[in-house]
Amino acid sequence: MTLLFLLLLSIKYGRNPREVTQKLILMLRLTKTKQAMGLSLEMRMVLSLAV
Structure with missing residues (x-):
């Protein structure tokens, strides 16, 4: 589900x-x-897409 969203x-x-x-x-x-680093793996993935 998360991968599809990403x-x-x-x-x-x-x-x-x-x-x-x-x-x-x-x-x-x-x-x-x-x-x-205090963030869940899913949040890191989402943030990496925003960069």
Whole structure:
């Protein structure tokens, strides 16, 4: 559900869905825990799309 939401966001902001998916996979590999720097993984993904 979250991944679909993020892909829809990527399309809305003109990002390449494949690029976004690869970025999310990379973030999942780098972030082994649910919490990192005080933010949940999902929030970090959403924020990464906004940059």
